[in-house]
Amino acid sequence: MLIETAIVQFIETLRQSGRASPATISAYGHDLFAWSRFSQQRGQTEIAQIDRRSLRAYLMAERSRGVAIRSLRRHFAALRALYRHLQHDAPELRNPVQGLAMPRAEQRLPDWLTxxxxxxxxxxxxxxxxxxxxxxxxxxxxxxxxxxxxxxxx
Known part of the structure; x- marks a missing residue:
């Protein structure tokens, strides 16, 4: 299955299910299509071609572009949700998101008194x-x- 086809089907399923807010659906769509463009530039157009290494490369490329950790965590959540959806329809599909560590949130040091x-x-x-x-x-x-x-x- 083509990556873009999988994304369109997933977004449509999210819309119809009513389990996600319109803002979440929009953000997931934006993030997943950005991942799709990145994958296409690497010659990966099929879901079956995606592996952990390519997902990690995508997240690292986004981070080097200056994307905040919080946004990367949303990208990761979108990918995880997409693959859960795909595995629901095709349990035999390999899930490269599984076992991949989510980007860690930045921890701010507390302010202290002088x-x-x-x-x-x-x-x-x-x-x-x-x-x-x-x-x-x-x-x-x-x-x-x-x-x-x-x-x-x-």
Missing amino acids: VDQARVLMQPTSTPGAAEDQKDFIRLRDQLILELLYSSAL
Whole structure:
């Protein structure tokens, strides 16, 4: 089966099933046709010609073009969904997506307080009219929570 034919059938099945939003269907179509163009440039026009190496090459090429990891994960999800659909109709079909690792999401480091910010945060707060027990309790509670978070590096 031609790659483009498989994609058209898959997108149509998604539309008819109602299991995916129009935005997802559009994104999957965009991603899968981009993969189809990449495969055609490599001389692969049939689904049976696709292997793990060619899928990995596609994902790496997209990454080198500057595609964000989040978008690559969507490309991967579209390919995985396409091959699940194809295997539903033809269980004997080899699934090159199976066993292929999804691109890892970028992990951002958390922002931290400067020394001065930590000092200000840890200074006892003075409440006007501190005679009220309730306000004293809340102030002490808040300070204890901050001390605990700071000392345990949370």
